[in-house]
Amino acid sequence: MEEDMYVPPEQATALTPASEIARRLKPLIGQQLRLTGKTRTDGANLRKLVAATLASGNLPAAAKEGSWRCVPPKGKGVPSLLREYVDTYIVTSGNSYNLQVWNRDPSSPSVQIEYTDGATLLANQVRFVLVRVDTTSHRVRCVAVLSPDYIVNRFGKFGKPTVKQQLIITPTARQRVYEAPGSMVFLPDDPRVAKRTVARVDLSGCNFHGEPEAGRLLSMEAIKAIVASRVIGAVLEPKATKTRGQALEQLVASALGYKVSDKDVMIGGYPDIRHQALEVKVQDAPTVDLGRYSPQFEEEVAGCAGFTSKSVRYLIALTDATTGKCRGVVLCPGAHLGDQFTYVADESFKCQRSIPMAFFEQMEGMSVANP
Known part of the structure; x- marks a missing residue:
């Protein structure tokens, strides 16, 4: 036994x-x-x-x-x-x-x-x-x-x-997300970031792994509308976590207007969609792996000028462990993740x-x- x-x-x-x-x-x-x-x-x-x-x-x-x-x-x-x-x-x-x-x-x-x-x-x-x-x-x-x-x-x-930070989203916290308006917990950008954003822009000719550009950074409200229509309810085939994460990255980048190939989502890096300073995560268990950067500790983000680990935007898709269907989304700057959920005190490596x-x-x- x-x-x-x-x-x-x-x-x-x-x-x-x-x-x-x-x-x-x-x-x-x-x-x-x-x-x-x-x-x-x-x-x-x-x-x-x-x-x-x-x-x-x-x-x-x-x-x-x-x-x-x-x-x-x-x-x-x-x-x-x-x-x-x-x-x-x-x-x-x-x-x-x-x-x-x-x-x-x-x-x-x-x-x-x-x-x-x-x-x-x-x-x-x-x-x-x-x-x-x-x-x-x-x-x-x-x-x-x-x-x-x-x-x-x-x-x-x-x-x-290599250091790996983690965030815990308990079943109770997940339920709060499901019951939130539109099944989404949303918080807007930091005012210093918000003043750099636009409501709409054509991103079809941009590289989503490129650095954020003036006049091409979508507002969180604009991203929220896209996520509500394209991500919530979508099915991510429940394969290994990295593969599901890549599927979400491709879905979100395409929904934002980028032209995306399978090879594009294999590159990795932080944040995933750097051009929008947007990190995307799939979560179907209490623990979310945050990777090298954690919003719990503020630090400058390489290749993402003007952003820190606290101002980078996070999109966490809460998926059903059996069906892979996205039942809710957390969309907020990193600084607010700790307000909603719980960081694991000890780092894993x-x-x-x-x-x-x-x-x-x-x-x-x-x-x-x-x-």
């Missing part, structure tokens, strides 16, 4: 060897793991599958209540399946896989679990279970159980952590390491540890 995996082993030295973990996960090869395209859902399904498979074998005895504690605040960064001290990841397609480790430096000997007898489990002892799943058949192709040291020695050091897909190709049909 998955819940059996959330307690660490009775002794730090009792973890099952990685080679045995790989052997126990061998039955996953060929099993179906249906991909929904939603990152969190697919990740949770894999975690449950791995947990159930490991729990069917001989797990180390569980630590008794009161004999251990998570050292990181709120357990951030601690591996999901504590009993065997593993984290699980889905690998699909492409030329390389970008391994992202949240809220801990996987190469460091920082303490994650501390026992009352002084024993510890460290960040660099976590085992990574990487499961490659075929995107067409939805069947498991291979399993790799890797240690941080192996990853560093084979593929190089993990990248410098991630360390990344690219692994060539050729590595997984060599393990087709296998479950191996540090090959």
